[in-house]
Amino acid sequence: MPISLDNNMMRAIIMDHYSNPNNKHQPLNDQFVKIHMHSDNCIDDLDIFLLVKNGVVEDACFDGIGCTISTASTDIMCDLFKGKSIKEALYIIEQYQKMVHEEEFDAEVLDEALAFINTSKQAARIRCATIGFNAAEMILKGK
Amino acid sequence: MAYDVYKIRELFPMLRKDKTMQGKPLVFLDNASTTFKPRSVIDACSSYYEEHNSNSHRGDYDLAYDADMMVQKTRDTIAKFLNCDSREVVFTSGDTQALNLLAYGYALKFLKEGDEILLSIEEHASNLLPWFKVAQLTKAKVSYIPLNKYGQITVQNLKKALSSKTKIVSVAHVSNVLGYTVDIKEFAKIAHQFGAVMVVDGAQSVPHSKIDFKDLDIDFLTFSAHKMCGPTGIGCLIGKYDLLDRMDSFSLGGGMNVTFHKDATIEYLNPPSKFEGGTLNLSGIYGFKAAVEFLMDLGMDNIHAHEVELQEYALKRLKGYKNIYIYNAHARGGIITFNIEGVFSQDEATLFNHKGIAIRSGLHCAKMLPEFLGVPSTCRASFYLYTTKEEVDAFVDALINGGDILDAYFS
Structure with missing residues (x-):
């Protein structure tokens, strides 16, 4: 995906993943690793599930209550992770974190997650935009 | 004017x-979360550090005496503001600490298994969690006054929820979510008929309306200064003196005891001092006084x-x-x-x-x-x-x- 995503495209991506999150459901089996996340200052209350086999994220999903930003960002993250090695997934997380904190980042790997490039305009929402990524990082690093 | x-x-x-x-x-x-401060409050807070910096209770010199006087004057001002006795004004770090002091200093001492603490589901966490903890520790039970269809806590529903086991009724005077005012005077009257003490979380009422502690005849009132143009980190527990006297302190240390002995016995100061162990938030107390005066002027x-x-x-x-x-x-x-x-x-x-x-x-x-x-x-x-x-x-x-x-x- 080109980095020249315009604002309307980014809006459409976020609204689409918020209105119709295709990864928002309970896991298909009990082999998924689950982590429960809730925000200190808002009501985002999400479970993140990753299915990791032989060093590869085979599947990812989430469920719970979240705002537009947390729901859409987590849904996109699940799409990004499927089929990626743990190393690749961690690299995506790192680049995404750099992006939302306005540091230099590798745009190549973020695909639709680039829609959250403006998160720092609403600093209070950085926690929403990273809640899924923080959860996934904890799972992948075994914390 | x-x-x-x-x-x-x-x-x-x-x-x-x-x-x-x-x-x-x-x-x-x-503003239900916190409020801005007028210049007079900010100046009063900094005047402590710039002009009056010393500890209260502790010194034999003029500066320390001035700090003592300021603590007393602030108590007097709050007492006048709420129509209570200045000995009934206990400084805490805020509403939350005041409610915790009640839970640990009063409820933990007097509740026993089977007693009930009556609350409502619309209470702020600060007026629930300390009671939950005390209920766990004493095996007392927590129960709730049902809300009516608008979300209000009514006298009628209070009567339904009270029993001879109820020892404490604790509700917010004004709900921080729905903003309804509870008829506290009537609540206290009824709670007393059942032998329960009436605790009022005044966080959302003291800053916004005239409160007369004596007229309401409640037992305890808690609130924070920062929601009423005052500084953060300071607030009050107001309590009827005889109840404060019977309560335990929750924070022990310097400034709250008369003496103590090798056999681990402690003789406490009288209220309110016995609850105020450690150095007080003196800058906050200076600002608190200015805030109350500001509200009284308006x-x-x-x-x-x-x-x-x-x-x-x-x-x-x-x-x-x-x-x-x-x-x-x-x-x-x-x-x-x-x-x-x-x-x-x-x-x-x-x-x-x-x-x-x-x-x-x-x-x-x-x-x-x-x-x-x-x-x-x-x-x-x-x-x-x-x-x-x-x-x-x-x-x-x-x-x-x-x-x-x-x-x-x-x-």
């Missing part, structure tokens, strides 16, 4: 005209009337919008709790932030209330003595005109 909100605003550094948020003039409507009745006028104005303007749901139209005060159909509260609050308007979204620390309201969360706008009609207009316009919730990120 007429209440001139524009003149009042000139006294607040945070309300200067060039103060912006997201590049727009700041409209602060999260007049609590004037403040309340101003807030009610703003609320009525806002509700009138919001009438007829079917997609805007107001949860507390029956309340009388400066809190408006709402949602927009189909919009997650936090997304709405972010859109307001983008317009320079500070409102609150979420559960407002009353995490058991959503089950009653039937929604996961709400938005809350709360007014105060310095809020203007123009600010209410900005709020209502933002609410009516809405806009895409993602405008906050992309414009």
